[in-house]
Amino acid sequence: MKFQSADSTPMVTLSAVLILGSIAFLIIWALQSAYAIG
Structure with a gap:
């Protein structure tokens, strides 16, 4: 993937x-979900 001003x-x-x-x-988000579920 080439961009002009990359x-x-x-x-x-x-x-x-x-x-x-x-x-x-x-x-x-993953940590929040883990604590919410666990």
């Missing part, structure tokens, strides 16, 4: 923030 710093930073944010959200 190597520019703002895009890299934005992508990293989005990816890390979504991972953190999934982890928190």
